[in-house]
Amino acid sequence: MSLISQETTAKTRFFCVRFQPQSTSTLSADTEQGDNRRKLARVLLTRQEEIKAYPxxxxxxxxxxxxxxxxxxxxxxxxxxxxxxxEDVLDKDSTVNCTAEVLYHLGNKNIAPAVQFTIEGELKNTDEADYIFYSRIKSLEKELAAENIPDSHGSVSPEMEPIHLLAQVASGYVIWQNSTENTKFQLAQIKHVKQVKRSDDCLEFDYMILLHEMVSQEIIPWQMTVLWHPQHGVQVTQDSCQPKHALE
Known part of the structure; x- marks a missing residue:
């Protein structure tokens, strides 16, 4: 058994947590369990270096x-x-314990929550699956392009599952950077994604995603450029909130 400690750094590793404000200084386990949706809405962990984020x-x-x-x-x-x-989204029986400290800064919505966390246990090796996906994309004669993932029935095709998971990882960075104690973001859909041709070994994808802000029920278009390589993990190199008409 190993203990892995990490402090979040921008565009490498991140751990997104969203809370509703609390008025008390001490909360018991029973209180937390009874009102979990109000205190902690979403956590997304992305690993790079010792803890790696892969599709x-x-x-x-x-x-x-x-x-x-x-x-x-x-x-x-x-x-x-x-x-x-x-839990691993592809293997619900695979779980690890984690402890975290999350600091929301007062009065400044432009500073992402500061996060430190420790993972207890071993993360399973996914090198083989990562390289299968990497090789499949690199072997395409034409750059990948797709839209509406999941579809209107909530389904994701097997060949698009890694593209969808990559968007989950990358959108976690966006959510972390834009979270406050009063927001609850969730990736709703990939409106469209297009692979960008590169001269190096990295894969680059341009995503237009929809984020569901569940407190206000607003659907927010967001563009993000994502780099990925099996040896280097995920990097969000550019992202920006888009106007609603960007979907038209």
Whole structure:
């Protein structure tokens, strides 16, 4: 068993957490379990270097086992201390325990939450699946292009599953950078994605995604440029909120 500790850094590794504000300084496990949706809406963990983010390995929140405490730090912000269980989206029986500290800065919506986390346990090796996907995309005679993932029935074709998971990983960075205690973002759909031709070994994709902000029920178009290589993980090199008419 190993313990992996990481501190988030922009465009490499990130851990997105969204909370509703709390008025008390200490919260029990029973209180947290009874009101989990209000306290913790979404966690997305992306790994690079020791913890790697790949289309074949995406870890999402399964449950929050304990909100250890909430700290109101004068003139700084609100810090949350959590125990979490993360699950592999492709293997629901594969879980790891995680502890995290999340700091939301007061009065500044332009600063992403500061996150530190520790994972307990081993992350499964996905090298083979990653290289199969990488080789398939590199062997295409024409750059990949697709739209509406999932489709209107909520289905994702097997050949588009890695593209969809890659969008989940990359959108997690966008969500982290734009989260506050009063927002709850979730990837709703890939409106369209197009592979960008490159002269190096990296794969590059230009995504237009829809983010569902579940508090306001707003659907937000967002463009992001994503690089990926099996040896280097995922990198969001550019992203921007788009006007609603961008979907027309």
């Amino acid at each position: 074949s390995s995406v870890w999402l929140l399964q449950r929050t086992t304990l909100l250890q405490r909430f700290t109101d730090i004068d003139d700084v912000g609100h810090k949350y201390h959590l125990d979490l269980v993360l």
